[in-house]
Amino acid sequence: MAGCGSATGSGSSSSDSGDKLVVWDWKSGEPAAATYIEKAKVDFAKKHPDVTVEFVAQPFDQYYTLLGAAIQAGKGPDVVLFNGGGQIRDRVSALLPLDEYVAEDRQRLAGWEAFTAADKTYASPVTLQGHPxxxxxxxxxxxxxxxxxxxxxxxxxxxxxxxxxxxxxxxxxxxxxxxxxxxxxxxxxxxxxxxxxxxxxxxxxxxxxxxxxxxxxxxxxxxxxxxxxxxxxxxxxxxxxxxxxxxxxxxxxxxxxxxxxxxxxxxxxxxxxxxxxxxxxxxxxxxxxxxxxLPYDGGIGYGVTKWTKDPRVAADLVRSLTSTEALKAFFADAGAIAADTTIDATQAGPAVGTMISELKSGRPALHVAxxxxxxxxxxxxxxxxxxxxxxxxxxxxxxxxxxxxx
Amino acid sequence: MSIRETVSSVRPAPAGRTGEAARGTLGGRTRPRRRSRSLTAERLAPYVLVAPAVLIIVVLRLWPLLLGVNFSFTGDGDRNGTAVGLDNYLRLLDDPLFRQALRNVGLLVLLLPVAVAIPGLLATFIFLRVPGHRLYRSVYFFPAVLSPVIVGAIFNLLLAFDGPANTLLGSVGLGPVDWLGDPDVAMFVVVGVHVWATFGMALVIFLAGFATLDAALLDAARVDGATLPQTIWHVIVPGLTRTIQFVFVTTMIGMLTSMFGLLYVMTSGGPEGSTYLPEYYIWIQQGQMNRPALASAASTVLFVIMLAVGLLQIRLLRRAGRVD
Known part of the structure; x- marks a missing residue:
């Protein structure tokens, strides 16, 4: 219950200024994700040097409750991390379709299916989860x-x-x-x-x-x-x-x-x-x-909320968060299979190499459905x-x- | 002056039983009119005094209980908030998992005498000063300070298929038992671990009960040449009726409401749903399946069961106490 208050509180202070973006996730607080976030910030600063980005790491067990409160209020974070599948499909009414912004990433990234509802894409995949x-x-x-x-x-x-x-x-x-x-x-x-x-x-x-x-x-x-x-x-x-x-x-x-x-x-x-x-x-x-x-689905991915001031800027941040450089760091530090199929994973051993080569032909896992x-x-x-x-x-x-x- | 009268007339009320207080108030009505003001205060005083306790019970206990019962008649998901009558209860009856949970409650009731007899017997031995009774007193109590999660984790290791318990069995030529993976065994194992982990508390209550036992009776029995079983059956048990009654009720409540941690850590309700208890079912429905109304219905059923079992036990034991 206390969480509800803090959700709307931090939300209202955020999206008032157009040159600041607020990101909600449960990963940015982890040491293993530090380099990833840093690289994404650098990439985004190149495109929009005047926009500041604030990462708010929420506790995962309350994440969707807090997000629900922000959605109810119709204001809050601009960019939001989601689990693929049901969690994002239940909340697409609060999100912007990203298809026109992320068209260039289509080929490079895998796992879109888990972030798609009614043929519209609502988030760009960051990691993949599967069962080799x-x-x-x-x-x-x-x-x-x-x-x-x-x-x-x-x-x-x-x-x-x-x-x-x-x-x-x-x-x-x-x-x-x-x-x-x-x-x-x-x-x-x-x-x-x-x-x-x-x-x-x-x-x-x-x-x-x-x-x-x-x-x-x-x-x-x-x-x-x-x-x-x-x-x-x-x-x-x-x-x-x-x-x-x-x-x-x-x-x-x-x-x-x-x-x-x-x-x-x-x-x-x-x-x-x-x-x-x-x-x-x-x-x-x-x-x-x-x-x-290989059975796999999109693991986690970033989406953009409907109420953000400039959707293009927010979508650019999503693209930075899924840039090859950033995902390479996430793969190396956190050991997650990143959604980027161009990352060279030969250093991590033959098992990872096999999995990444299988990504193109892979299909969603049956039990996730x-x-x-x-x-x-x-x-x-x-x-x-x-x-x-x-x-x-x-x-x-x-x-x-x-x-x-x- | 009137205050002193009020005080003096009210004073016995808190000490006495409710019956006496009621009688006093009734009697007050027939007294002369000139004392009516002080009598009004006298009449009101008990109510004012019990008001905080009653308010706390009504606002924090009964009202939420009623809300919960009311909520159990509404639907989940698409039917959220709409009245669905007895649908949730019919669904519970229809759910083999909930029926299994209720059967397990029945099993717990059957195992209850064992769970009470163990601390009772051990307390008797300590009371009769078997050699090393001081050591046993602390050893027996020790598991009671461990959290169920820790106890569960310890026994998970001990009872793993390739764990020490099966190694021990193997060394004496007995086949391995899948303690937590065999649906016919798992429930008994979990209850056994629960009893091991909690009997220390009941033991202390028994020891406190022994302190009130009349030593002269025991001496008399000894002089009359009573054997140990005779002493226990004819002297100790009748003398401890109230303690036994109390331990019965608290052990039952403990079994039905505090086994969640053990179940969660040791079996997750499995294998095959054989170790489900209503509280675990409630948690699964509420937390995993997102069906709070169905969980409320299950909670209401659990509440009614607890009430019925508790009242039945008290009645049975009271009757037994009178016979003795």
Missing amino acids: IYYNKSLYEKAGLDPANPAGTWNEFVANCATITSRTGARCFALGNKEGYGIQFWLSGLASGVLTTAEYDAWIAGKRDWNSPNVKRIFQLWKEAGDSKLNNDGANSTAMFNDSFALFQSGKAAHVIGLMSDVGHWKDFNEFLTPEKLGVMGAPVVTPGTTPS LSSEALDLMGRLSQQLLSGSVTVDEVAKQMAAVDKAG
Whole structure:
């Protein structure tokens, strides 16, 4: 409640003067983002030397509440940081479409989809979040497999896992499904090798057929992986953050479906496994004819509020915040996969290189399209699948019902 | 003069029970008219004195409670603010997760005697001065000062699938148990940890109760040659009826309302939703699913359950106390 007051308070003091822009975010206060902000400011000062920029770092847990108060009041920050997906789509009525200002950045940046509503773009992506399959090259070598050529099909993959387990004792997957997150990563990580392009696109567009053989196949694979002990023991009592990632880092499992930015990602794994020993592979092909792609969405991005005095100046600040120089600093310091596809990431190791080369052909992650109610139910059903107390058909039936209701 | 009269006539009221105060006021009405002014003050005084307490209860407790109940009859999302009748309650009944939460409440009620017996028995041993009772007194109380989050984190480590508990089982040739991943085991584990973490407080209450026990009765029992079980059953339990009653009610309330931290850290309501309790359900609906009205309905159900269980317990124990 106290937050509401401060939101309108700092807002009213801001946009009165035309030569000052106020930015709200939850990142600019972090030491890892300092260079990024500095570079963006320098870039913007070149274009508008007379405009001052003020960054206001809000606490993330109250961020959207504070922003809601500013939107209600119709005044406040000029440039606003958003999470991609639902968070920005729920608030586009307060934002300016940026299409005419950011046309030049279209090709250079990736992840626009998460900041688009009704064919209009409301923010420029800063980072990307996705679910690559990481693998431990040392274990591949120990098992006598070629780490440069991970399996292309599911059958090869399972055969490789059997070899790794028999020769090194490591399990195939590090899986943490205590909170029910494991299935979300599984669904998004493997879907591009199971669903046809048409099925994939229909899913993202909201036309989901839970009873189709290929969708059921994803859950069938989940169950089989559990039954044939591809996962670590006790997956239902292992926390994904960070117990399952710890299993992967310590070499107790050869693969993990992780994240691209923030945590459980290449930067964490590089520290333990070294960049040379960390690989990223595409989803093994289950359905012949499918083309595996990297599942990812825009992570965070900056948008412009409707009430800003000069939209062009504010949009220029957004462009500075997504300039190559600034994003390069963010990538290097914070370890986030930046939205800029031209950044040279070879220094960070082969895993990052693979991911960035996959960005062009990548598609949105399947689980991001689901409602929180559907995700909650899917988490519980996935635990039941692992313990054997529910069938795949029953899962499909329940998911179809909740997805329709939601 | 009138003030002195008022003071002198009011004085017994706070000390006495409400019944006596009411009788005094009623009696005042029949007294002669010339003393009416002081009698008005006398009549009003008790109300003025209880007013702050009543106001606090009404404004800060009952009024929000009514608002919450009222809110539970409105809708969420698109139907925000509109009256939806009993829709939220029907939805709760329909939700297997909420039914699981209620079943778990039933399980807690069944496990309650165990949760009370453990501190009761241990307090008895300390009271009977078993060797090392001073050490035990502090050791037993120690977990009570730990926050549920810390307790949960400790047991998460101990009970992990590849953790020390399973290593110990393995060393004696028993298969590993997925303590927090098996839906048939997890709830008992969490309740067990909760009892471990909180029984120290009940133990202290029991020890305080023992202090009021008549030592002569115990001596008499000893002289009569009563065995330990006989002493406990025929002397200690009847003497501690009120304490036991109090511990029963507070333990029940503690189980139903303070297990959130443990659940959150140890199981997140899982596996398979098997460790859901109403308060965890309320939090999920309010915080994760953004359905405050449904959460209010669940809160109202929890409140009614607590009220019913509490009243039932007090009645049962009072009857038991009378028999003894």
